[in-house]
Structure formats: structure tokens, C-alpha cells
Amino acid sequence: MKDAQTQIRAAYRAGGAEEGKAKGKELRLSNRLKIRSLLTQEQQKKYDQMGQRLETAEGPAPVYRVWTPVQGGKPVPVEITAGVSDGSFTEVVSGAVKEGQEVITEALGGNSKPTATQAPPTMRGIR
Structure with missing residues (x-):
């Protein structure tokens, strides 16, 4: 998590809020893929549904x-x-x-x- 914080802060400093948000989104996607790879097929299906709800709830x-x-x-x-x-x-x-x-x-x-x-x-x- 510390590494992610460092990367997001660096992106904010380099390119402002939009860069920081983009980096955060990129890291979240990367983490979701890593987590997904550890799950069974049934768990992956539920995890994907949870991710879809989160994406549509973003406001x-x-x-x-x-x-x-x-x-x-x-x-x-x-x-x-x-x-x-x-x-x-x-x-x-x-x-x-x-x-x-x-x-x-x-x-x-x-x-x-x-x-x-x-x-x-x-x-x-x-x-």
C-alpha cells in the first residue's frame, strides 16, 4: 500500500489532480486483477459483479x-x-x-x- 501511495503522490505532483486520479484508477485495476487471479471461478464471478457495482456507483x-x-x-x-x-x-x-x-x-x-x-x-x- 505504501508503494501505491508513493506512486499516486508522485502523479499528483507531476501532473496535478487528473494525473493522480488516473494513477489511482490504474493501481486499483491492477490490484483487482491480482486479487481476481487468486480466486476460484465461482468467486471470480461474484468479484466481477462487485466490481461492476462499484464502477457504476462512482460519482x-x-x-x-x-x-x-x-x-x-x-x-x-x-x-x-x-x-x-x-x-x-x-x-x-x-x-x-x-x-x-x-x-x-x-x-x-x-x-x-x-x-x-x-x-x-x-x-x-x-x-
Whole structure:
């Protein structure tokens, strides 16, 4: 996964967002083919159906809200578009955060109720 992250970042730096997206798509296809080669024929059939559903479900990337810590103040909300993720690191396709910048993805504890603008639990892996 680290190698894929490195390749995608390099593509973004070299050619911008479109190059990065194209590289991500290329790597996903390559990984699907590798996984497919390990499956039985019956499993391949199901795997292919899953892939078709994913391809047709692709639409605009979801926008999430994260917060950037501010020394001595309240964290500042920032909207981002997330890309590929391995559960530990998540690519930020767009938004006002820099690579390596610390962000807050969720609040734990307290008595506040979640709002519609808070990131869903699946965003725990964003770094």
C-alpha cells in the first residue's frame, strides 16, 4: 500500500489532480486483477459483479469535514474531498490542508450530539 501511495503522490505532483486520479484508477485495476487471479471461478464471478457495482456507483467524491487545531483556540473546520485510503492514511484530493498537517477527524466523549456536517465514523482512518 505504501508503494501505491508513493506512486499516486508522485502523479499528483507531476501532473496535478487528473494525473493522480488516473494513477489511482490504474493501481486499483491492477490490484483487482491480482486479487481476481487468486480466486476460484465461482468467486471470480461474484468479484466481477462487485466490481461492476462499484464502477457504476462512482460519482462525485464525498466531502468530509475535518478540523485543524489552533494553538490556544477552537479547532477550525475544513472541508476536504477524500481519495483512496488504507484505513490508516487517507489521500486528501482537495481541501485546505497540507500533506503531513495534523487534523481532527472526530470528537470522542462529551454530551454533544452529532450533526449532519460531522464526518461519519468511516473517516476514522484519515490522517
